[in-house]
Amino acid sequence: MLEFGDKVLVAVSGGQDSVASIYLLLQIRNFFNLDLHVFHLDHMLRGDISKEDAQFVKALAEKEGLPSTILSFDVPLYAAEKNLSVEEGAREARYMLFKKVANEIGANKVALGHTVDDQVETFLMCLLRGSGLKGLRAIPPVRDIFIRPLIEISRRETEEYCRAQGIEFKVDASNFEFTYLRNKIRHNLIPYLEEYNPNLKETILRTIEVVGDDERFLDEIASKEFNRVSVIKEGLIKFSLDDLKALSVAIRRRVLRMGIEILKGDLKGVEFKHIKDLLLDAEKMSKLRRDIPGQIAIIKEYNNIILIRRDLLEKRGHFEVILSGPGKIEIPELNIEFEVCITEVKGDLSSEKGILKDKFCLTKGEANLVANLDADKVHFPIQVRNHLPGDKFFPLGLKGEKKLQDYFVDVKLPERLRDKVPIILSEGEIIWVVGHRIDDRFKVTKETQRILNIKSQFKDNNNF
Structure with missing residues (x-):
């Protein structure tokens, strides 16, 4: 003491x-x-x-x-x-x-x-x-x-x-x-x-001592399992449903409670009923949401259980920004900056690493995403916005046209993130779904004379 x-x-x-x-x-x-x-x-x-x-x-x-x-x-x-x-x-x-x-x-x-x-x-x-x-x-x-x-x-x-x-x-x-x-x-x-x-x-004090020893032991196990099965990001904690199901019921409950405590800051108002039967419901239902005290929600996304701040589940308003030519543009709603430049092709393009070698013309970094497109197929001004109903594009590497909504479902992009994905368009046609695919019609080929390079800087990487 x-x-x-x-x-x-x-x-x-x-x-x-x-x-x-x-x-x-x-x-x-x-x-x-x-x-x-x-x-x-x-x-x-x-x-x-x-x-x-x-x-x-x-x-x-x-x-x-x-x-x-x-x-x-x-x-x-x-x-x-x-x-x-x-x-x-x-x-x-x-x-x-x-x-x-x-x-x-x-x-x-x-x-x-x-x-x-x-x-x-x-x-x-x-x-x-x-x-x-x-x-x-x-x-x-x-x-x-x-x-x-x-x-x-x-x-x-x-x-x-x-x-x-x-x-x-x-x-x-x-x-x-x-x-x-x-x-x-x-x-x-x-x-x-x-x-x-x-x-x-005296009897109760002995019970408290035994309970305390058991609880500390179980917490040690739960802490190790929590570190193994959880992925922590700003405002959310993700667990694989299969990982949770593999844990014993006693440890599973503790793991979920640890996640809630980390996200919420305490366990005030959190009761047994909030997590009882959660995994059973998650197995039965394709969608699941349980709100718990402290502005926290438990949701199911595909085969994952997510503890998340409720404000992150709110829909984003529509945003739209126009870039008239090469330069920089910011999307304050998403805390993102884009930098656009055009470079002339010199020599044999097929030998350029990271252009044709990468079939998707896309490189992912920890907080950066870059797309390379045929500059002569893109016409300024270009538009940056979130997706709208009816959006379609030709995903690179896939055959034919696809509704953007169907594409998001195919790649299992959580619904809460779909309106946060920037879409870049030229003359009303999608050229890049940022963080995912460019449109096949605008890809770089051996005939490309100029490359349009779009670099995005994400100040947080939670959207992707």
Whole structure:
């Protein structure tokens, strides 16, 4: 939890647990050379009582010669705006402000006063609400910058410690309000269950330990499989359906959850139902879309499962740009630049590498695509736009004319990308479907005297 020289933001509500935590940290401060800073948040839930708690914590910090940050935050308003319960809103606000204040004062650790009783209560809350192994691990002793020095100490022990040391603390009356699920579990459910198992807390703690070990092992496997079967691009993560099907159900679910967490930033609002039967549905249906919280969608494209930001599924508006002659042209809608130039053919063209040798007259780079065409068959101005219904062309290497829509289906270009592909035309005829094929009628031949070279620079390569 701690390393020599850590700067620790200590969350102190004024209750026995958090007050005990600050005094325990003071006892080991010199040994670890700790720089302690007290933090208190007034949730604005209990009127004058909240203000009294804030004043109490400020006085405690001053008494011990510690710097402090005392903040007020309108939790009821925040919870209403976020459509959260007051309990959920308070928790979210706390962690948001923990990180903000820690960053402002340069603290690399945040110490929270959770005890073993909080651990047991959280386990039961997760069990009642429905949770996988990750939730049943309850409260981790260390997560990111957050540490919980009292996580193996009971609430009874913190109270005994404070009383034995003559340390004052505040009693939070809201801990006895039965509108909160945690309080119902603490005061009703646990005593009831202890009638069946007097060692209930010890039993649950052993279960948490076993679940934690199993969960970490499964996560290690899932992480390796995720790296093996996923392709990550800006705003999306792609999996082969066959690769996912080959995984065990337990690992498959974790792999999908890892992808969602990477794309979304967290797993808030993501439930078992969002991924249950997903692969079964994907096998049955040619098209599939499931929206999940956080502006993320899960879709099926051919034999792939895609996790994607929903905004990337929105249709692009029509764009059209005209280039009157050789030079440069930009397509802001796609963040693409084209450079067009004409060169005279010198010598035997059949020996020119990359022109006739490449039957498709197309070279692909990591972020560049280049087409070579017969300049005397192309007439300026040329037009650059996205495809329209009824577009047809003669794909190089294929026989006859083909509808562009049919071509996209044949090459399995995802529907979400089709209106993002630039189409270059001369006198209304397609000369190049950028990133795919030139038109056979405009190809370079041995008789070509001038070559029209079109180079495209893509600032992101997600469209292709």
